[in-house]
Amino acid sequence: MLRISVVGVLLVLGFVCYGSGELIVFDGGEHMSGATWAHPRGIAEMRISYKRPFSNKAHLYFKAKWIDGWSGAGWNWKSWKGRGDDITGFKTLRFRLALSNDRIKGLLVQLTSNDGHGADAQGPKVMVLPRVGARNKYVLVSIPLEKLTGGALDSKNVWGINFDVHAFNKEGECKIFIDQIEFTQ
Numbered sequence: 001m002l003r004i005s006v007v008g009v010l011l012v013l014g015f016v017c018y019g020s021g022e023l024i025v026f027d028g029g030e031h032m033s034g035a036t037w038a039h040p041r042g043i044a045e046m047r048i049s050y051k052r053p054f055s056n057k058a059h060l061y062f063k064a065k066w067i068d069g070w071s072g073a074g075w076n077w078k079s080w081k082g083r084g085d086d087i088t089g090f091k092t093l094r095f096r097l098a099l100s101n102d103r104i105k106g107l108l109v110q111l112t113s114n115d116g117h118g119a120d121a122q123g124p125k126v127m128v129l130p131r132v133g134a135r136n137k138y139v140l141v142s143i144p145l146e147k148l149t150g151g152a153l154d155s156k157n158v159w160g161i162n163f164d165v166h167a168f169n170k171e172g173e174c175k176i177f178i179d180q181i182e183f184t185q
Contacts, residue, residue: 023085023183025077025161026095029056034077038062046073054096054138054179064104064165065173074112075181076160080120084113084159090183091145093161096138097128100175104129106166107176109143113154123153125164138179145183 024031028048036046049061064071078084093111108125115121126147149155161181165174 021185023087023090024181025085025183026060026075026179026181027056028053028058028179031077032058034075035079036060036073036075038073039071040065040067043067044071044073046075049177052098052177054098054177056179059177059179062163062176062178063173064163064176066165066167067171069105069167069170071165071167071173072162074160074162075178076112078159080114080159082114082159084154084157085183086156087111087145087149087158087183088155090185092142092184093145093148093181094140094142094184095161095181096179097141098138098177099135101135102172102174103168104165104174105168106164108164108166109141109148110162110164111148111153111158112160112162113157114159115152115154120160121152121154122162123148123151138177 026032038044038046043065046062048058050058053059060075062073106127107129109128110125111123113121126143128141
């Protein structure tokens with residue numbers, strides 16, 4: 001009887017430790033409730049798509065179409081108005097990313113939170129394009145949170161991730177596929 005209790009306690013402790021090691025905010029399966037945005041409005045788009053997932057059944061599809069060399073989009077897993085997630089116990093933001101062959105100058109990532117008055121509070125932007133060498137194939141992007149926190153970002157209230165594309169030409173487009181967004185320890 002005592003043996004079963006010790007095993008039961010160890011299983012519970014193992015489950016608790018494993019479960020607290022990551023915060024999944026999009027995985028194309030169980031974790032995909034939220035909202036998207038994209039700019040310039042009317043020409044760029046960000047949506048959940050079922051055509052090219054890394055795993056599970058869906059991914060985020062960002063058709064970065066720009067005017068004046070810029071396009072941006074984001075995934076908000078907690079909405080714009082409510083409380084976000086406390087990421088202070090995590091060390092890394094990880095996600096899978098694939099790019100089309102279209103040439104771009106830069107792809108930056110930024111976390112966002114609520115400023116307490118219903119407006120965006122954003123952290124520093126981090127360039128991820130040099131980390132993505134292969135095209136048309138998912139690669140793992142891993143960014144230490146110390147690079148993404150600071151500025152106006154409230155690390156105890158994070159609810160979104162932004163993607164900024166900077167282009168060489170004034171007009172053009174690039175397709176970006178994003179999946180498996182998570183915070184890890």
